[in-house]
Amino acid sequence: MDNEKNLRGQAILTINAGSSSIKFSVFLLPQLNQILVGQIDDIGGDARFTVRWHSDNNQVSLNWPNATPPKNHREALSELINWLHRTANEIEIIAVGHRVVHGGQKYSAPVIVTEKVMKDLEALVILAPLHEPHNLAGIRAAQESFGAIPQIACFDTAFHRTHSFVEDCYAIPRYFYDQGVCRYGFHGLSYEYIAEQLMTKFPGESGGKVIIAHLGNGASMTALKGGVSIASTMGFSSLDGLPMGTRCGEIDPGVLLYMMQREGLSANEISEILYKESGLKGLSGGLSNDMRTLEASALPEAKEAIDYYVREVKREIGALTALMAGLDVIVFTGGIGSNSVMIRERVLSEMSWIGIDLDRESNRNGGTIISSKASRVLCLRINTDEERVIARHAFELTKKMCGV
Structure with missing residues (x-):
C-alpha cells in the first residue's frame, strides 16, 4: 500500500454520484492505469468511506477527520479531495469524468x-428524477473543489443515439416525441466498454449480430450490428424492459391506471412502488433485491422471482434476435451477468433453436467463452468497466482542450 501512495504524475478522477453514494476511481496517465477505487456510502446518514489501492486486495474503511460524516454530496466530495491531497499528494488530478445518466436527444x-x-x-431532471439530480450535484461539488479543472460529462444514453425512429418512438400522439418522450436506452457506458472489448479480443465476431446483457441491480440488454446499438430493452426511463433489483421492468400501463383509479395512489406513491418496491424485491415478497440472497433461499417466492427474471431475459433474447434477423454473439456482463453461474445457465438452456449450446464446465469455472465448440452462437462472459470508459473520454477531451 505504501508503494501505491508514493505514485506520482497526472491522473484522471472519475465520479459516479448516486442518490446517497459517490463511487470514484483514479487513473494514472498516460496509460490510464487504475491506481485506486473507493466509495462513500449513506451520504446524509451514517456515511462510510472505503478505499482500495489497485494492487492491494484489502479494502480499507477510513474515519472522517472531524468525526462528523458529510451531510451532502458537496461535503462528501470535499472530504474525498482532501483525503486524496493528503494520501496521494504526488498525484495531480487534471480532469474529472462524471457518469451522467441522461443526455437527452441532444x-x-x-x-x-x-x-x-x-x-x-x-x-432533463424531469426525465430521470431519481438519478440526474445526484449526477449534477456531483459535478457542482467537483467544480467547487477543483476550480478550473475540466469536468467531463459522460452519458449513459449516448451510446443508443444511433437508433432509428421506429426504435425510438412510442405509438402515442407524435407531439410527445417532439417533447422528448422516446426510447433512450441506458447503461451505454457499459455497452461501449463491452463493444470495445469485443473489437479487441473477438474482431471477427464483433461486427456481427450481438446481444449484450448487462444484468445487475439495474438490468438491460442491447442489440448491436456492426458494433452499433440498434435496439435496447430500456426505454423512456430506467424502469422499462427487464425486471431489476427493485424496479419493475416492462409493465402494462393499465396497471398504473388501476393504481391511480382503484387504489387512489398519487404519482409519487406509484413512483415509489415501481422504482423501489418492485422487481426481484417485490416478486420475492420483500425478501431481497440481491440475486445472491434469492439463489441461496429455499422460499418459493425467491424461486418464483428468479423464474420470472430468467423468463424475461430469454424473451428479450428472442425479441432482439428477431430484430437483427439472427444472432452471432451474446455477452453477459454486470454484477449478475458476470457472477451468477445459475442465471447464465438457466438463460442459455433450451436455446438450441437459436444456435446456442452452453459449455457448462466453462460456465461454472467463470470462463470468458462459455459456449461449446458445437454452438453456432458465441457466448461470452466479460466484466464491464464503465469507469475506464469515463476516464478515457475525460483524458481525450482534456487533451483537445488543453493540449495535455
Whole structure:
C-alpha cells in the first residue's frame, strides 16, 4: 500500500454520484492505469468511506477527520479531495469524468461541462428524477473543489443515439416525441466498454449480430450490428424492459391506471412502488433485491422471482434476435451477468433453436467463452468497466482542450 501512495504524475478522477453514494476511481496517465477505487456510502446518514489501492486486495474503511460524516454530496466530495491531497499528494488530478445518466436527444457524446451544458442537463431532471439530480450535484461539488479543472460529462444514453425512429418512438400522439418522450436506452457506458472489448479480443465476431446483457441491480440488454446499438430493452426511463433489483421492468400501463383509479395512489406513491418496491424485491415478497440472497433461499417466492427474471431475459433474447434477423454473439456482463453461474445457465438452456449450446464446465469455472465448440452462437462472459470508459473520454477531451 505504501508503494501505491508514493505514485506520482497526472491522473484522471472519475465520479459516479448516486442518490446517497459517490463511487470514484483514479487513473494514472498516460496509460490510464487504475491506481485506486473507493466509495462513500449513506451520504446524509451514517456515511462510510472505503478505499482500495489497485494492487492491494484489502479494502480499507477510513474515519472522517472531524468525526462528523458529510451531510451532502458537496461535503462528501470535499472530504474525498482532501483525503486524496493528503494520501496521494504526488498525484495531480487534471480532469474529472462524471457518469451522467441522461443526455437527452441532444448529447450523443461526452462533453466538457459548461454553464450552458449544466442548464441543458438540469432541464432533463424531469426525465430521470431519481438519478440526474445526484449526477449534477456531483459535478457542482467537483467544480467547487477543483476550480478550473475540466469536468467531463459522460452519458449513459449516448451510446443508443444511433437508433432509428421506429426504435425510438412510442405509438402515442407524435407531439410527445417532439417533447422528448422516446426510447433512450441506458447503461451505454457499459455497452461501449463491452463493444470495445469485443473489437479487441473477438474482431471477427464483433461486427456481427450481438446481444449484450448487462444484468445487475439495474438490468438491460442491447442489440448491436456492426458494433452499433440498434435496439435496447430500456426505454423512456430506467424502469422499462427487464425486471431489476427493485424496479419493475416492462409493465402494462393499465396497471398504473388501476393504481391511480382503484387504489387512489398519487404519482409519487406509484413512483415509489415501481422504482423501489418492485422487481426481484417485490416478486420475492420483500425478501431481497440481491440475486445472491434469492439463489441461496429455499422460499418459493425467491424461486418464483428468479423464474420470472430468467423468463424475461430469454424473451428479450428472442425479441432482439428477431430484430437483427439472427444472432452471432451474446455477452453477459454486470454484477449478475458476470457472477451468477445459475442465471447464465438457466438463460442459455433450451436455446438450441437459436444456435446456442452452453459449455457448462466453462460456465461454472467463470470462463470468458462459455459456449461449446458445437454452438453456432458465441457466448461470452466479460466484466464491464464503465469507469475506464469515463476516464478515457475525460483524458481525450482534456487533451483537445488543453493540449495535455
